[in-house]
Amino acid sequence: MSKTVHLIKLSVGTEDVAGLEAWQSQKRAQTEDGLPRHITRMWPKREDEILNGGSIFWVIKGVVLCRQPVLRLDEYDSADGIRRCAIVCEPGLIRVEATPRRAFQGWRYLPVDDAPCDLSQARQHEDILPIELTQALAEIGVR
Template structure:
């Protein structure tokens, strides 16, 4: 995501119930095994009004324990109608979870738009076997601007 496109917008979303990137990866791997589908889908109540910009190279940035830590590219938006008859938005995401430079984010509900110029940069691919830093340490280092 190195270059920013002025016609692109991203989303940022709290990753509820997950404490670490490793937990998110494990949950996603389990879902892939259960469904046989590589891409993942996050269902939300609101449909993004800036749909065209989101689908023009946008990503969903995940906030874990108060820190943006990863993103997934948005592939498409699917209409999902539940048993209650309510129309919801299924944000279909690319399978790869891309780690980004940690950025502190206050709690919020739902999702928010994130301008490309405000999005944290991607980190180099993690080497196999590199331990994940504890979320509290990541948050503190991001808070003081070291990460």
């Protein structure tokens, strides 16, 4: 039986969770069947582990704030002829405990034991704090 591993990725240019949701609602950020996707240059070598219940965790302005379960990895051929990977996710974002994360390039594997916990169902719909306050609270360990 295959283990599970997650991915973690910076959401570059995104100001908050609502901004990521808005981006994913655009046609250019979706597959032909309307699912959100993120296109990346590198194909994950641990594909089976990702597809065994893995999610992509999104870092927004230095803080992990949400995740999306990964449904599949599609091949994406760009105009430049380079094979790319489209990480296709379930629609909707699941908020997680705010966790600081330093900047990095591309995506990284995230072991299940290191992944931030989901916020409770009651907290999923709370008003989102300003990102600067979320960052400050996460830095001192308040989630």
